[in-house]
Amino acid sequence: MPISSLFISIAFLATGYGMLMTYIGLYLKQAGLSEIAIGVINSAFFLGALLAAVFSQKVIVSVGHARSYSAFSAIMVMAFLGHTLHYNPWFWAGLRLMSGFAFYALLIVLESWLNEKSSSADRGRVLAVYTVVFFMATAIGQLILGLDVSSHVVFVLGSVLVLASLFLVAITRISQPQLKPFERYSLPKVLHIAPLALVGSIIGGFFVGGFYTMMPIFVLNAYQQQSVVAAFMAITILGGLLAQWPVGSLSDHYGRRKLLAWAGLFSFVICLLLALLASQTWLFYLLGFLLGTSLFSIYPLSVARANDRLDDSKDLVEISRSLLFAYGIGSFLAPLILGAILGVSGSLFFAVLALAALLLGGIAIGRLCPSGGAHC
Numbered sequence: 001m002p003i004s005s006l007f008i009s010i011a012f013l014a015t016g017y018g019m020l021m022t023y024i025g026l027y028l029k030q031a032g033l034s035e036i037a038i039g040v041i042n043s044a045f046f047l048g049a050l051l052a053a054v055f056s057q058k059v060i061v062s063v064g065h066a067r068s069y070s071a072f073s074a075i076m077v078m079a080f081l082g083h084t085l086h087y088n089p090w091f092w093a094g095l096r097l098m099s100g101f102a103f104y105a106l107l108i109v110l111e112s113w114l115n116e117k118s119s120s121a122d123r124g125r126v127l128a129v130y131t132v133v134f135f136m137a138t139a140i141g142q143l144i145l146g147l148d149v150s151s152h153v154v155f156v157l158g159s160v161l162v163l164a165s166l167f168l169v170a171i172t173r174i175s176q177p178q179l180k181p182f183e184r185y186s187l188p189k190v191l192h193i194a195p196l197a198l199v200g201s202i203i204g205g206f207f208v209g210g211f212y213t214m215m216p217i218f219v220l221n222a223y224q225q226q227s228v229v230a231a232f233m234a235i236t237i238l239g240g241l242l243a244q245w246p247v248g249s250l251s252d253h254y255g256r257r258k259l260l261a262w263a264g265l266f267s268f269v270i271c272l273l274l275a276l277l278a279s280q281t282w283l284f285y286l287l288g289f290l291l292g293t294s295l296f297s298i299y300p301l302s303v304a305r306a307n308d309r310l311d312d313s314k315d316l317v318e319i320s321r322s323l324l325f326a327y328g329i330g331s332f333l334a335p336l337i338l339g340a341i342l343g344v345s346g347s348l349f350f351a352v353l354a355l356a357a358l359l360l361g362g363i364a365i366g367r368l369c370p371s372g373g374a375h376c
Contacts, residue, residue: 003114009168010110010130011137016161017103018138019145020080021045021212022233023154024096026145026226029217033089039339042213044093046205046332048100053325056105060112066169069109073166076102080159084152106165108324113174115307127300128248135241135296142234145226196364200260200302201323203360205330207267207295210353211236214338218349221342228281235285239292247297248304256305257364263301264361266294271354275347298360299327 028038060068079098082091114130144157211233219229251259270291278284306323341348 003174005168005172005174006110006113007129007133009165009172011133012161012165012168013103013106014134014137015141015144016080016158018141018212018237019154020099020141020158022142022216022229023145023151024083024092025213025216026220026229027151028089028092029220031087035214035217035342036339037089038217039214039335039337039342041089041093041096042335042339043332044096045100045103045213046209046328046335048097048102049104049328050325050332051097052101052104052108053322053328056101056108059105060109065109065113066172069106069169070166072102072105072109073162075099076106076162077159080155080162083155104324104328111303111324125245125248125252127304128244131248131296131300132241132244135237135244139234139237139241142230142237145230196257196260197302197306197323198326199363200298200305200360201326202330203264203356204295204299204302205327205332206334206356207298207330207353208327209331210334210338211295213335214342214349217339217342218346221346223281232285232288236288236292237296239289240296241292243293243297244300247293247301251301251304256301256308260298260301260305261361261364263294263297264357264359264364267291267298267357268354268361270294271350271357275350275354295357 025038025042028041029035033041056068056072059071062068063071076099079095079102082095082098111130114126145154216229216233219232220226223229247259247263270287274284274287274291278287303323338349338352341352
């Protein structure tokens with residue numbers, strides 16, 4: 001059954017998400033807040049993500065995917081428009097928490113819906129298309145940001161895009177997943193069954209959360225131009241976009257573990273080069289493109305890895321919820337850690353990311369267990 005309406009809905013949602021994630025950090029920086037304060041406010045978005053992983057499932061199970069998507073979209077629009085009412089850093093932190101809860105609850109709905117329509121044989125390609133659509137739309141959001149539009153326009157436009165996404169889901173003819181009683185999966189249980197998927201989700205969240213929240217601040221500090229920020233963000237996302245289909249296909253053929261090892265080690269090398277060599281803008285853009293090819297592959301590969309291990313459970317919502325909770329942990333920690341690092345020394349920014357990437361690469365190569373058993 002065609003799932004194009006879900007992909008288009010994802011595109012609208014991600015365009016608004018990408019635009020606002022970058023814009024809010026830049027706005028707060030230009031308003032005079034410190035990097036640490038910006039990191040704390042941005043971390044509220046991912047605290048909302050963690051709450052979504054805990055509480056959104058009850059709504060989805062109670063009312064179904066389509067109706068829960070409507071409810072979470074309404075929360076997200078209220079949070080977006082709330083930014084236009086009053087500027088106060090702590091008030092905005094509360095709105096970031098609301099929008100983070102809504103956005104990640106929407107992702108749980110969409111990812112579990114897509115998982116239900118795919119199998120182990122083609123799940124890597126389906127999730128690759130999902131990621132391509134997501135990051136292409138996010139890159140478009142960066143280009144809109146490059147137009148230097150006013151703050152009210154950004155928040156209103158973001159709300160319009162979320163409502164467009166809701167419209168497509170509301171009229172879709174795609175059957176909703178059958179929600180049956182299921183066995184709960186705690187993080188320790190998922191760690192036992194699919195440890196690499198869980199660790200990959202945490203590190204993938206750290207990379208992506210750091211990229212969208214604190215990378216714009218790093219680039220603005222280094223180059224003092226919002227146009228450079230928008231260009232770098234869009235180029236890096238483009239690298240991730242172009243890598244998704246070949247990475248997904250290769251993972252279907254060679255296995256998720258090998259591709260996760262590549263993503264970690266390649267990201268490690270590129271982060272070191274960014275820390276040491278990126279003094280010229282063109283080189284900065286090139287290395288950003290290469291970084292995007294690996295860092296944006298980590299989470300979808302982890303999701304595919306977990307679903308391969310847990311396919312027999314048919315508990316699609318709980319699988320997505322557990323991995324998204326792990327992803328949210330990494331994303332929550334990223335602005336706090338990287339904000340503190342930027343407050344001390346910008347030169348250490350990419351060194352921290354390199355260490356996270358090396359950790360993933362080492363774990364993937366070692367399979368987390370010496371025996372190389374089936375659950376590694």
